[in-house]
Amino acid sequence: MEPKKDNQQKSRRTFVEQGLKYGLLTAASGALLAKVFGKSESLDSEETIEVMSTDGTLMQVPASAVEHAHEKKSDYNPREGFPNRKFVMVVDLAKCRNAKKCQSSCNKNHYITGENAWIKIYKMQDSEKSAPYWQPTLCQHCDEPACVKVCPVDATFKRRDGIVLIDNNRCIGCRFCMAACPYSVRVFNWSDPWQGDTVEQAEYTPDYAGIPSQKGTVDKCDFCPHMIDKGELPHCVSACPNDVFSFGDLYEDTVTNGSGQSFKLSKLLKDRAGYRLMESLGTEPSVYYLPPSDRIVDFEEGLENYTEFQSVDKPQVP
Amino acid sequence: MNTAYEKVINDLAPRKFSWRGNVWVALLVLVILIGIYSYVQQLKHGLVITGMRDYALWGIYISNFVFFVAVSLVGSLITAILRLSDAHWSTPLTRIAEIIAVAAIIMAGIAIIIDMGRPDRVLNLFIHGRLQSPIIWDVIVISTYLVLSILFLYFPLLPDFTILSKYSDTNSKLTKWYRALSLNWSGSEKQTKIYSRSIKVISVLIIPVAFAIHTVTAWLFETTYRPGWDSTNFGPYFVAGAFVAGSGAVVMVMYVLRKAYRLEDYITDSHFDKMGKILVMLCMVYLYFNINEYLMPIYKSTEEEEVHLRSLFTGEYAWLFWTAILGGLVAPVGVLLFPKGRKPLPLFLVSLAVVMGAWWKRYLIVIPTLSHPFLPIEGVPEAWRHYSPTWMEWAITAATLATALLIITLLVRFLPIVPIYETAEERGLLENHSVNESL
Numbered sequence: 001m002e003p004k005k006d007n008q009q010k011s012r013r014t015f016v017e018q019g020l021k022y023g024l025l026t027a028a029s030g031a032l033l034a035k036v037f038g039k040s041e042s043l044d045s046e047e048t049i050e051v052m053s054t055d056g057t058l059m060q061v062p063a064s065a066v067e068h069a070h071e072k073k074s075d076y077n078p079r080e081g082f083p084n085r086k087f088v089m090v091v092d093l094a095k096c097r098n099a100k101k102c103q104s105s106c107n108k109n110h111y112i113t114g115e116n117a118w119i120k121i122y123k124m125q126d127s128e129k130s131a132p133y134w135q136p137t138l139c140q141h142c143d144e145p146a147c148v149k150v151c152p153v154d155a156t157f158k159r160r161d162g163i164v165l166i167d168n169n170r171c172i173g174c175r176f177c178m179a180a181c182p183y184s185v186r187v188f189n190w191s192d193p194w195q196g197d198t199v200e201q202a203e204y205t206p207d208y209a210g211i212p213s214q215k216g217t218v219d220k221c222d223f224c225p226h227m228i229d230k231g232e233l234p235h236c237v238s239a240c241p242n243d244v245f246s247f248g249d250l251y252e253d254t255v256t257n258g259s260g261q262s263f264k265l266s267k268l269l270k271d272r273a274g275y276r277l278m279e280s281l282g283t284e285p286s287v288y289y290l291p292p293s294d295r296i297v298d299f300e301e302g303l304e305n306y307t308e309f310q311s312v313d314k315p316q317v318p
Numbered sequence: 319m320n321t322a323y324e325k326v327i328n329d330l331a332p333r334k335f336s337w338r339g340n341v342w343v344a345l346l347v348l349v350i351l352i353g354i355y356s357y358v359q360q361l362k363h364g365l366v367i368t369g370m371r372d373y374a375l376w377g378i379y380i381s382n383f384v385f386f387v388a389v390s391l392v393g394s395l396i397t398a399i400l401r402l403s404d405a406h407w408s409t410p411l412t413r414i415a416e417i418i419a420v421a422a423i424i425m426a427g428i429a430i431i432i433d434m435g436r437p438d439r440v441l442n443l444f445i446h447g448r449l450q451s452p453i454i455w456d457v458i459v460i461s462t463y464l465v466l467s468i469l470f471l472y473f474p475l476l477p478d479f480t481i482l483s484k485y486s487d488t489n490s491k492l493t494k495w496y497r498a499l500s501l502n503w504s505g506s507e508k509q510t511k512i513y514s515r516s517i518k519v520i521s522v523l524i525i526p527v528a529f530a531i532h533t534v535t536a537w538l539f540e541t542t543y544r545p546g547w548d549s550t551n552f553g554p555y556f557v558a559g560a561f562v563a564g565s566g567a568v569v570m571v572m573y574v575l576r577k578a579y580r581l582e583d584y585i586t587d588s589h590f591d592k593m594g595k596i597l598v599m600l601c602m603v604y605l606y607f608n609i610n611e612y613l614m615p616i617y618k619s620t621e622e623e624e625v626h627l628r629s630l631f632t633g634e635y636a637w638l639f640w641t642a643i644l645g646g647l648v649a650p651v652g653v654l655l656f657p658k659g660r661k662p663l664p665l666f667l668v669s670l671a672v673v674m675g676a677w678w679k680r681y682l683i684v685i686p687t688l689s690h691p692f693l694p695i696e697g698v699p700e701a702w703r704h705y706s707p708t709w710m711e712w713a714i715t716a717a718t719l720a721t722a723l724l725i726i727t728l729l730v731r732f733l734p735i736v737p738i739y740e741t742a743e744e745r746g747l748l749e750n751h752s753v754n755e756s757l
Contacts, residue, residue: 116372120697137693150541152453153439153446172442173365173435175375176453182543184691188375188435191366215364216435278692281543311697 078207081159086250087223090268093292095242096121096134098302105239107312110210111195116187117311118221119236132299133292136244138236139164139185139221140277140285147177147186162286163223167206171217178218182278186220189213233258323747327485329583330734330741346724353717356710357432365435367710373695374688374705379433381680382715385563386426387535388676392564393419393467394528398521406744407592410584410736414575415568416471421725423464425718432714452537459530466524473517476503477739532560545622546687555607561600563676569593569669571726573662575735584736587662594660601651608643626690635686638678646675
């Protein structure tokens, strides 16, 4: 498996370098660029920086005019999200072999104690004669979220950066969002979650789901804003041994996988014919899938890990 | 003194329960107490005490809620629609229908709170309510309907309260209540004018609100993508079904009360015959909507719809489905088409089947859909694939039904079941005998 991966790495090198170099900075909005062009006469006197415009061309702009989105902590509000960001994920089905490291990492880091994990790897087969494949499925962070639409109390909400979260201090437990979600990603705390004292006494914030979970309210994948805040990737992305997941920013047009390789999102989706789940429903998910063609692993390999009736490992009671 | 008039009052004034009535109340209270015990357990341990889980995320609490909303619609049918169409024969049934409507809509509100994971946060619906959510629409229309139903029960009672306060001198405390509740009704021309006008206005107002409560309840399901709920037929289908359930409930209550209070002079065989005709028509309308609801999707048989409908027609729910459709809808039509079938006892039995069928029909609308999501059910305990309510869940549900019956029973105990004033008026007993004159 490893040599194969190296080859891929080489073939993508140029592109990866570009992504890393420019991807971290955002040229922000067109308005900002206009502002920059407006005072172009002062360019030579100031320190300049190279940025990529929305159409992919490189240009020099004064360093002072570039906003560093990651650093604008003061603007951050858990209901509004990170300014000028739009998070996306790409799931490469060709690489998934049901290792389930994403799931165990997510379960561990969100202190999931229920029976139903927030990320599940479904055994899929679209039609009888087509090949089966593994499909990691988490909250799709839809741009037209059916769950948010139906929530009676604004407990589940959509942020400007694309993330859909739940305010567990407000949720009334009607479960309408669960009925509305076509992706079955929402889980309910049917009983007390019993997460242990440290978690249960932690200060609650909607952008770190599960810390702590609350009886009678809904939980789900939060796209890990607490990791993004630290400049790190969501737990599932970094835990995956096969680089199935890439996470990034739609505005930067860049996604990065667990090994730190970055890709130009638009090119990746074009080259690999990316798609979204149940596109016809109009939910506009933020998670893209790359079809399971030219697979680097056999589907059967994943079967040994397949547990039809379990997604959360429970400590064995002696 | 007009003796015929006095006889009407004597016949219709509320009476103390016989031992049978007391046993009935005790039985209801017992069921309610078991339900309260179970609900306390639910508050303590969470909804884990129910059979619901992440896939079967709604269960009998919700189907029972839909049933209550459905039954409550009958208030608008019998009272408002028949009133507005000048169908005077229905006068003796109006109070029964309104009492059922009030009891059912109160319990609908309670049933939905029972289903909530965080009932302690129910006020969030008002503090943070979002008008975009169908649940908020439901909160608005159900509370509106509750107020209108109470008014609709109360207004026609005003003259009756005055009459009772004069006649039931045996129980002074009760008499005081009747006098206070009569709001000094004297039957003067001015009062009568306002009274008739108000009843007419509410009759008109309550019809769209009644349609709205059940249409919005249908929309709770219809606004999702799920096969089995994703149907444009749902609004009228629910409303049609609601009239069936409510009419069945009215027939059952009128049969029991006629027996218990010997009201044969007021609730006659002809009333049963007419209610039977209404019921058969409503059943056929509902059957028509059922055909639309099931036949067209199975004709097309898209993958998702087919999985769902197969479970109803030949699979897991087939037994229940066909019993509810054939026993609760088709067979009643067959019986009620014949005049003999519309005699009191057969009609009562048919109504029992219709009401039970209606309850299970709501179960079949809510539950099977949830076991057929778009993505496979994997990674959860096998038991989560099927829903079976726990005994505590049944106990709580039974307690809501018992509470509705208790509300009906208590209202029957203290209110004239058949409107006295209106009956006397229609029988021409008030001509030289205005209410205040006799007092």
